[in-house]
Amino acid sequence: MADSGVAQARPAEGAEAQREESEAERADRRWNELMQEIRVAQTGVQILFGFLLSVAFTPAFGHLSHANRFIYITTVVLGATATGALIAPVPFHRIISGRNIKAQAVRWAARLIFLGLALLVATLTSALFLILRVATHDGFVPWLVGTVVAWYLACWVALPLWARHRYTTVPEKPAG
Secondary structure: OOOOOOOOOOEOOOHHHHOOOOHHHHHHHHHHHHHHHHHHHHHHHHHHHHHHHHHOOOHHHHHOOHHHHHHHHHHHHHHHHHHHHHHOHHHHHHHHOOOOOHHHHHHHHHHHHHHHHHHHHHHHHHHHHHHHHHHHOOOOHHHHHHHHHHHHHHHHHHHHHHHHHHHOEOOOOOOO
């Protein structure tokens, strides 16, 4: 039962069976979908990481307080780990290619991407915190950063979970 004007919800279970695809075709499709999804995150995290690496070579870096240097180092390490996790599915696939374990590779790649996105949120949070601390020296910075993190969580977690709950239906059981 869908609201008028709202697209019909797909069944949660059995939807992939309705595609009439083999396990290998399903694994290929899921792999391609994952690769499309991480292209955006990989590009963003790589640009951010490159920027973070360059900061240490600017004249202003020498004037950072001990606390701000610690935040900077934490941010760089978070950026490095996010970059590693988001790039990891590519070498993973290269190493296991031809071994008939693509379905397992898809599961591991999805986990790595999820981890990479969590690390990306931490990197963005840390970078924003550092930049606002240096730019304003004001007590409202943690509150502002907390609001931005809440926004990330709303967009990246709450909205997809709400949509999944709202628009996913359980398949009807045949009468009889």
